[in-house]
Amino acid sequence: MNTIGEGARVKGDFEVSISKIVTPFSFLKSHTHDYYEIYYLMSGRRRLYIGNQCYSLKKGSLAFIPKNVPHKTMTASPPEHERLVIYFHDAYIDSAVKEQPDLLLPFSGQKPVLELNQQEQAFVENLLLQMINEYSDKDRRGRALYFKSLLTQLLLFAGRKQPDGSGEEIKPVNPSIREIVQHCNDHFREPMTLGQIAGQFFLSPSYVSRLLKKYTGHSFPEYLNTLRIRESQRLLRETGLKMIEIAEQVGYLNITHFNKNFKLITGMSPLQYKKMAQNMEHVTLKHKPEFLEKHRF
Structure with a gap:
């Protein structure tokens, strides 16, 4: 598993970063990159800036950051948070986009940040755990194809939650x-x-x-x-x-x-889930202040 900090260069067509951060940490300057970024907040709170828009993130927030758009995250209170970030280039998902042209809709839709309910969080976190499990085992048969299918599922899920542009009035909740x-x-x-x-x-x-x-x-x-x-x-x-x-x-x-x-x-037993969670723990970065200072923008 490759783990990289926010704003770093992606070496291949796809990488994942998992971090637990317990000290106050903000990117002082926005940064851009030529690949897509999916940001999921697993715990805590953050402030995310995409272009000139600011979004308050909480546990279960799923954000889609387009390529070449200035963005940064900043500390919210309390500073402790855990997030998982997926980075990928066009080339990685190109074949799927040809089959489903609007697959990248979450990056250009009206809602770049989705607030997931309990069931949706469970679904997304299971996908992410499976991604980590697949990516951590380089010898697993069909690893690359299965991993790409999980990313496709995530993008389709998010695309279906984008407004359809029909202008229909949202009914108030009872x-x-x-x-x-x-x-x-x-x-x-x-x-x-x-x-x-x-x-x-x-x-x-x-x-x-x-x-x-x-x-x-x-x-x-x-x-x-x-x-x-x-x-x-x-x-x-x-x-x-x-x-x-x-x-x-x-x-x-x-x-x-x-x-x-x-x-x-x-879709798995409690024991299987626990093993997958342990795999995630093994690749999670618990950043020290020296690392954060080095990667501050």
Whole structure:
């Protein structure tokens, strides 16, 4: 795995940079380069400047920076953050663009920064972990082709989230669903049923189910399981807890049920995910102040 700092030169057609930074760090001057950049903030907060626009990034922000456009990132409070950046040249994705001409739409669309919900974060982070896993093993059969397919999936996903330019008015979110989603986000570790949620908000279970499906794209069990599996992914990455302990902490009383839902949502077992996360940890840069000062613009 090649790891490079922001603003550095890409040696080939494609490179990846993963960094954990714990000290305040900003690029004092904007920089440009002749390759595309995808920036995903895995934790913390940053300020991203693209041209004359400023974007506030938080966990789950996915940014697409066009080639030859001035940009920089700057410290937000608190300074600790972890980000993964993908760099690639036109030549790397040329064959896919010929087949799908609007594949690079995220770099020229109306929304260069996407704020992902829980399910979307899980999807994107799984793609990124698979990228790291593939790129770290140079002897894996079909490595280059599979890696390129993962990048293509990421670009297609982001392209589908770009406004279609139809000018249709965005419908306001139902106030009830905001409260229901927030309650689920805050209490997913606890025993929870659709009937209990509906009763708490004085609504019928069928109505709550329709609201969730309409505004999140998922049924109540799907949404609840996604929240639990997302938290279990964090615990697998950041702690040394046993599987059964993690399952219990995120709300599963049955380890078999936990394993089944984990694989259903992520496409891999908890153990496979943990190994992939460890691969990412091995290539993550925990930058020291000397490195940051050297690469400051």
